[in-house]
Amino acid sequence: MVVPAVLARALAAGAVALSLAVGAMAAGPSHASPPRAPVSVATAYSAARAGTVALRPALAKVLARVNAARAKHDAKPLRIHRCLTVEVAQPWSVHLADIRKLVHRDLNKVFDMCPGFSRLGENIAYGYPTAASVMNGWMHSEGHRENILNKRFTRIGLGLASTPDGTRYWVQDFGG
Numbered sequence: 001m002v003v004p005a006v007l008a009r010a011l012a013a014g015a016v017a018l019s020l021a022v023g024a025m026a027a028g029p030s031h032a033s034p035p036r037a038p039v040s041v042a043t044a045y046s047a048a049r050a051g052t053v054a055l056r057p058a059l060a061k062v063l064a065r066v067n068a069a070r071a072k073h074d075a076k077p078l079r080i081h082r083c084l085t086v087e088v089a090q091p092w093s094v095h096l097a098d099i100r101k102l103v104h105r106d107l108n109k110v111f112d113m114c115p116g117f118s119r120l121g122e123n124i125a126y127g128y129p130t131a132a133s134v135m136n137g138w139m140h141s142e143g144h145r146e147n148i149l150n151k152r153f154t155r156i157g158l159g160l161a162s163t164p165d166g167t168r169y170w171v172q173d174f175g176g
Contacts, residue, residue: 053085059158061131062172066148066156069139075151081175083114084157089171092124093159097169102126110173117155117175121147126169134170152176 055063067077092105107120123144128134138144147153159171 053080053082055080055085055158056160058131059160062135062158062170063156065131065135066172069135069148073149075149076154078153078156078174081114081155081157084110084155084173084175085159086157087113089157089159089173090161091159092173093161093169093171096124096126096171097161097163097167100163100167102169114157114175119152119176121150121153121174123147123172123174124170126167128168128170129166134168138172147172147174150174150176 063078063080070077088105088110096102102124104122104124107122110120111117123138125134125137128137138148153174153176155175157171157173157175159169159173161169163169
């Protein structure tokens with residue numbers, strides 16, 4: 001597997017990212033999981049009101065970077081999807097931070113949780129401290145980049161949770 005230099009540096013620094021699309025998976029090298037520590041849902045969860053989602057600043061930055069990357073490739077901007085964020089991505093980021101591992105959720109279950117999609121994809125990562133760094137890692141990884149730039153995706157759900165030691169777990173769920 002060829003790993004771009006920027007991703008190799010991030011991986012060497014402890015950042016890990018995985019990408020999944022229904023029917024295909026691209027995964028980076030495996031890493032030992034750090035020791036487990038509990039995560040507070042209250043710390044990680046973003047407010048959701050009346051069918052809209054109030055994104056935490058870091059997730060708003062991820063969305064802006066996703067849509068800036070898509071614009072450079074003549075792809076329409078993704079819109080936040082309440083179910084993909086509140087029911088899928090955010091709870092999954094909390095789960096990942098709790099177990100301190102990167103594991104993709106069963107996207108077949110997401111079709112039932114958030115009906116109306118004909119395709120789904122997911123990017124997950126940990127160890128990146130900022131929106132800029134996680135997006136840089138994802139954009140320099142073929143599978144992640146494909147999910148972000150996929151013109152068949154129209155909606156996105158975002159999640160972010162931190163462990164007590166500050167390690168961040170990021171989730172992007174795509175629907176189209």
